[in-house]
Amino acid sequence: MTNGRRTGELAGVQAYAGRVLENVARVLVGKEDVTRLALAGILAGGHLLLEDAPGTGKTMLARALAASLGLGFRRVQFTPDLLPSDVTGVSVYRPATGEFEFVPGPIFTGLLLADEINRATPKTQSALLEAMGEGQVTESGVTHVLPPPFVVVATQNPIEHEGTYRLPEAQLDRFLLRLSVGYPTPEEEVRMLARLQGSHPIDTLGAVATPDDLLAARAAVREVRVSDDLRRYIAALSARTRAHPQVALGGGPRASLALQGVAQALAALAGRTFVLPDDVKAAAPGVLAHRLSLRIEARLAGTRPEEIVADVLRHEPVPAEPLSAGAAP
Template sequence: MEGLAHLQMRIQEVQDAMGKVIMGKSKAVELLLVALLSGGHVLIEDMPGTGKTTLAKALARCLDCSFQRIQFTPDLLPADVTGYNYFDQKEETFRFREGPVMSNIVLADEINRAIPRTQSSLLECMGEGQVTLDGITRMLPRPFMVIATQNPIEQEGTFPLPEAQLDRFLFCLPIGYPTLDEEKIMLDAYSRNEPINTLKPILIPTEVESCKKLCTEVKVELSLKYYLLNISCATRAHQAIAVGASPRASLGLLFASRALAAVRGRDYVIPDDIKYLAKTVLAHRLVLKPRERMRGVTGTNIVQEILETVSVPVLREGDFYA
């Protein structure tokens, strides 16, 4: 428990620091850190100018991590992401030039503007933490996290992410517009200087890896595992859904629930952790039937309906075990 208390304190320091840059978005900051501690990746879907890029840059600065931003465009090639081999005439040998993906935090800006071939170059990186080129596999730095962004309303000149790509994102989350008071605070803060330039490293990459390991020690009672699985299985049987949540989604929900419990200072998961994360983890993975999409039904609506129908286990003191 001492280790988890230290983790909570250090993560709270990161949240407080990022909160000075991203005003009024504590939930988005918390979920981003939960994804990091779960070893997952995040797709941020929101309007331009809401702070998506700033959020990623602030995280990298607080963690003293290497950061690269990739602007996805239709002419971007896979080699522009992963790197490529070139012939060094002076040394008369082939050398590898690293792509921007060889960083701790990678911002894939407007990811849906790239062609599917380029989008797919991230599949191995996100799924296995490595890059294979010309038969040689290179491991990516640890921690490794992709934060992708896309505009939900602008469809001209875009290539929708395929289901296989979406399934590799642990979370799909919005940031949303600030309230009037929050935007006033933002105007005052940014009129004096650039708050992100004042951020100092709080954690280092090795500490992040230690925190991730601590999250695996959070206890999940057996009935909670079945509760989580019942939610995932309900998406596969729902009449409005053509393709339900994958086993990867169930694992992601488990890992994220443990990380959330740790961030909130507990060494055990409670039902509310799973309910809080379910829509963020599952909704973007669901493929709705065409008729339901035409009616305006969304994955979030379906997951909310399922949460209201799946029975929640009642836990007693002493029920928790690893």
């Protein structure tokens, strides 16, 4: 692909993203940064985990993204009695034909909201693994492909709350990004109260893009150039998490791939054809923190994974600004 063509396609991605971000902002006040990261994760082809206290807008962000992107939307409330088949689907025997027929579950949609995912049992949580990793569901030995694009946005309240099941490392690793929506500032909360005094804008929020637009944008994002120096930087960040004295299990190769993908998407959102170190650093907390398993002494001391990521970013040398990395055709 020539540099001129790449520039034109990424300009289209930037315009596409601008429409989506502006549309979501009609619903969520003051959440531009987390919305941008969430959209970057979707453009990178990944799934999102939104972790925060109740009432901070996690579900609303998922609904607004689905509506804006023109994706089909299904919401599943995860509870202890939820069965895997309640999510993926089940084969039903039809006496009239004498055969079993597969009835698709709510996972067969464009964007699945797995609400309060940590309230379901590990068996039900694991039902999402194949779909998130392979884009398919296997039931009774038969594989059913999920039509692309397919995105899982899961929410969970902090795991210290009672009645929850901690997501295992294998499940967490399937999420490209873990994000926190956060509380609004007092000024933002006042604006929110004024905006939502009448009917909620989510009820009338229309699509500003189509699923085909998303697939095209994803293809363009994959063409964003990453220099060899930045690839070494990304690999070094992951390796440093593994060697950190407070970490028992650090980021693996999938973490490095995720970091590169989100950095490419952030560069595309900025209208650039190449990745900068700042893109990698902006992506690192959301990509790496939930993939770190801390040593028991670090957990007892109250150390948070985000602090480890910040420490890793401080100590890993940043490569020189490689403007030429994206300039070549």
